[in-house]
Amino acid sequence: MKRILWLVVSLCLFSHSSFANPLPVEAFASIPDVRFVSLSPDGKKIASLIRVSTNELEGQVLSIRDIKTNKDIFPLQTDNQKFVILSLTWANDDVILIESKYPSIRRGIPTTETRLMKYTLSDNKTTSVFSNHSLSRFYGYGLPQLQASVIDYLDNDPGHILMQIQGLGSKPQYESVIKVSLKTGAIKTLQPARMHIGDWLTDRQHNVRIGIYRDDTSYRIYEQKAAGEDLRILWEFEALAEDVIWPIGFDHDPNILYISAYHQGLKAIFKVNLTDPKLTKELVFHNENYDVEGWLVYSELKQKVIGLSTDIEGEYLFWDQDYIKLNNGLTAALPESHNAITQFSDDERRYIVYATGPIESGAYYFGNRDQNALYPVAYRYSQLPPELLSTPKTVNYQARDGLTIEAFLTTPKDAIAKNLPTIIFPHGGPISYDSTTFDYWAQFLANRGYAVLQMNFRGSAGYGFNFMSSGLKNWGLEMQTDIEDGAHWLISQGISDPKRMCIVGASYGGYAALMGVAITPDLYQCAISVAGVTDLEELVKSSRGYDNSKIVKKQIGDDYDDLYQRSPISKVASIKVPVLLIHGTKDRVVRVEQSEKMYDALKDLQKPVKYIELENGDHYLSNNQHRLTTFIEIERFLAANLGVQ
16 A cells, blocks of 8 residues: 555654664653544544644644645644643634633632634634634633533534634523634524523534533533523433433434433443434443443434444444445554544545554554555554553452452563563553553563553443442552552562562553552552642642532542541651652643642652652643653662662
């Protein structure tokens, strides 16, 4: 096949055949070479966000390629400090919408602000989607914190989009739905804000139909025939309860709504006919072992839902024969990866495929159904050839109370899994999960000679309601001993050297790492916390300024004395091993003070600790230099404390 790959060619820093173990730290620690590959509606242009590293810029640029002429333009760049680009979406053949975020402070409370920009090809300009006159309408309430929520791209009216936004009307603290002109930036209110409704959903005819209401921890799902009409309550439930029902989209029939709800204790996809007085749920798709969540795949051409993109290992499910045939062809062409069609052109003859897998860091392909051809576009990490990476293995072990914990073991490539230096690596969230899909942290550590164990301790997502809810208000308790039991299991299997074991994590994982060395001081030889929580009492108190504070209490707890006792900062005296703390100063998820206070407490007791503060860094290591600094410090720290060169 002819390689149209421009991104590969223009950014190809190394060829795949030139590597030898170990790979350079930059291969793992750099932000992806390419992200957000997006096809224009006419299928003639591809936009993407490309990483660049030059004397002039360390960051990312927006790239747009004309497929027919092979010409590129680069109209926008960012250093990922002033702002971070979150997504690229073609609104029409001439306009690309660019969602971005940046840190700010409102009334003394740290916030993350979002904005929506547009790049117009015909006049080569990047501007806000809102005109100055439109922005002036918000000044009485103050400019909204979140200004990037598009709820409908209006395929029947490509010159406009529908957005939801605060700051308008008689209830400015709640979301209105506005129609925005992509040419002039003018706005028109279609759906006035209603008390406590924070999200709106349109049907396929672009009518505002569903409103999601929240008051503290109580939710209601409302339906209306059209914008501004009387609301009818469909369902009501409490946050984190088993009877939750989340709308995910309509079929072409405006009465058929797809929802996510629990089925036999596991999340599944249903559809409901809104004309049915009983709102009977018809099961569409479920998995016998795992929760299913995902997004509808809708065909504008056929005017119907044709499938589902699930979060189970990137599984794609089609129930239309044309697309089943296309999907089978992709599987035959790319048998070693999970292949997701992320986008079609309007005529559905051209498309973008994203392929990934346990040792495939991600590759984008451009498909042409008329030519029956598939062309490589770009690799997410061009310096990480699959043949040099380590394949993770799914394992199971028993927690001390008999609960089965699913985990994923990655060992150095071609190494015998015996007596290895080991990293215990719990995930963040904590209502999140790990899987065998590509993980650049685990691959980096395995490439450096360590066995890596990632476990889905109780409280993780993906295993049903009972498993998730068993983690509520459980920080530092069974959630923690599930992690500890994984370390003991590795030792009992002879896989890990008990004298060369470190616990590493980010966010909640950083909390678990510090708790691990605090409550089991003889199990690990060191701990690393990246943006980790150190004081649960302070974490819950700091949520008071946000509108989800009661949900935070429901998840973590509100007995402040107990929370403090389940915090690493209360157990500093018990820590005997070296600790590395890394935190960004503009972290809006876990405040930097959490690590600063932990460092001071450890230092006061003359404990071995090193603290790396990332100036202007966020919670996600979005800046390339911050990510590189983090991985270099981790590599040095582990080598010094586990004796691995």
